[in-house]
Amino acid sequence: MTKEPKERIIMGIDPGTQVMGYGVLCVIDNKPVMETMGVIQLNKYEDQYLRLAKIYARVIGLIEEYLPDEVAIESPFFGKNVQSMLKLGRAQGVAIAAAISRDIPIFEYAPLKIKMSITGNGRAAKEQVAYMLQKILHIPDENMLPQLDATDGLAAALCHFYQSDIGVEKVKYKSWKDFAKQNRERIKKQP
Numbered sequence: 001m002t003k004e005p006k007e008r009i010i011m012g013i014d015p016g017t018q019v020m021g022y023g024v025l026c027v028i029d030n031k032p033v034m035e036t037m038g039v040i041q042l043n044k045y046e047d048q049y050l051r052l053a054k055i056y057a058r059v060i061g062l063i064e065e066y067l068p069d070e071v072a073i074e075s076p077f078f079g080k081n082v083q084s085m086l087k088l089g090r091a092q093g094v095a096i097a098a099a100i101s102r103d104i105p106i107f108e109y110a111p112l113k114i115k116m117s118i119t120g121n122g123r124a125a126k127e128q129v130a131y132m133l134q135k136i137l138h139i140p141d142e143n144m145l146p147q148l149d150a151t152d153g154l155a156a157a158l159c160h161f162y163q164s165d166i167g168v169e170k171v172k173y174k175s176w177k178d179f180a181k182q183n184r185e186r187i188k189k190q191p
Contacts, residue, residue, distance in 0.1 A: 006027075006028070006029060006030070007026065007027065007028050008026075008027040008069050008070070009024065009025070009026055009027075009035070009066055009067060009068045009069050009070075010024070010025045010027065010032075010068060010069065010070050010071075010072060010157040010160055010161055011023070011024050011025075011062060011063070011066060011068035011070070011071045011072070011157060012024075012025070012071075012072045012073070012074075012153045012154055012155065012156030012157025012158070012159075012160065013059070013071065013072070013073045013074070013092075013095050013153050013156060014074050014149050014150075014152035014153040014155075014156060015055075015073060015074060015076070015088060015091040015092040015095055016042070016088065016091055016149060017042060017048065017051055017087045017088060017090070017091050018042055018043040019039050019040070019041060019042060019043065019147060019149045020039065020040040020042065020055055020058075020091060020095070020149065020153075021037070021038075021039050021040075021147065021148075021149030021150045021151070021152045021153035021154075022037065022038055022039070022040070022059075022062060022150070022153040022154075023036070023037035023038075023150065023151070023153040023154025023155070023156070023157050023158075024036050024037070024062070024066045024068065024154075024157065025137075025154070025157045025158060025161060027161060032137065032157075032158060032161050033137065034137045034139055034143075034154060035066060036066070037145060037150040037151065037153060037154045038145065038150050039145070039147045039149050039150050039153075040054065040055060040058045042054060042055070048087065048090075051091075052090060052091065052094045055091055055094045055095055055098075056094045056095075056097065056098050059094075059095050059098035059099070060098050060101070060102070063098065063099065063102050063104065068104060069104070069105075070104065070105050070106075070107060070160060070164075071095075071096075071099040071104050071105070071106050071107070072106075072107045072108075072109060072156040072157050072159060072160030073092060073095060073096060073106060073107070073108055073109075073156060074092075074108075074109060074110075074111055074114060074152065074153075074156050075092070075108040075109065075110050075111075076088045076089050076092055077110065077111050107160050107163075107164075109156060109159050109160065109163070113159065113163075114129075114152075114155050114156055114159040115128075115129055115155070117158070117159040117162045117163065118132050118133060118136070118155050118158060118159065119132050126148040126151070126152060127148065129148075129151055129152065129155050130144065130148055130151035133151050133154055133155060133158065136158070137154075137158070
């Protein structure tokens with residue numbers, strides 16, 4: 001009897017009020033594959049509340065199209081400009097509200113955590129993140145987008161995949177003795 005492969009869909013979002021990036025991963029048997037990535041262009045709308053409405057509508061549309069099991073979103077970072085941070089927080093909140101309205105679990109990750117999980121360097125440039133995503137997920141050059149917000153959204157999804165237990169069967173131990181018994185090759189004896 002063959003086991004059905006486990007499939008999970010993770011949507012990642014890089015919130016923004018000018019451009020919002022997103023990426024969707026399909027994980028089959030613990031192997032992530034990019035489904036899509038893109039951006040929501042918001043800078044053409046003058047009214048900030050119209051931008052928020054567009055974010056909500058587009059995130060709902062993506063949820064309905066890709067049916068994610070989880071949403072990973074980049075949390076706002078503390079910058080010098082308080083107004084920018086407030087606007088970014090609103091954009092993030094609207095994207096979160098869209099996921100909540102569809103009962104999808106949400107996971108937040110700091111920008112440093114996302115960069116660290118993709119590149120090994122929490123201070124990596126956006127270009128380094130995009131390069132590593134292309135290598136890790138085997139994305140052809142023609143599928144890479146010039147907007148790095150898209151790869152930032154995809155990076156949030158891949159970070160969540162790395163941070164979660166998707167597809168990993170947890171081994172439970174009753175005691176240290178039980179652990180030692182099941183992992184003899186990992187035990188080093190004193191001389």
